Amino acid sequence: MPKSSDFRTKEVINIRDGRRLGNIIDMEFNLSEGRITAIVVPGASRFLGLLKEEDDLVIPWEKIKKIGDDVILVDIETRSTGL
Template sequence: MNKAMFSINNVRQLEVIDINSGTKLGYIKDLRIDCDRYKVVSIIIPDNKKQSTWFSKSEDIEISWEKIHKVGQDVILIDGEEYIDEE
């Protein structure tokens, strides 16, 4: 089996999409890595629904690696039902 290799810059250009609703969540802001095991633990994306103001910071959404179903050439598909707020 041929495994694809991605650089951090390439991964940050992939759009994160929830497979349950088809919602576009945004692009990866950062990765949390377990340096002892050399594994990605989670991805971090900005929460676009909460706008930052002069006196507050925007919140980030941390998505566990177990919630990622597929990393494709253009998108990352996640099971994000607990991260999506229905309005």
């Protein structure tokens, strides 16, 4: 079983549009079931980070398609895809 710290070094990529979403900054757990329910990546900053940043992106565990050595592939709709 991988440690939660192992996930923080992996880059999250959306297979729907090929966009790099960043590295995991947090995880959500269901303690009664003992499982991870979601991963959290930082929201995108706007215009050189000077203006308000978007909210962090919470990705449900079910949206994770593949966990590799260096990356985690997810399939999510984002605002940039227009879906």
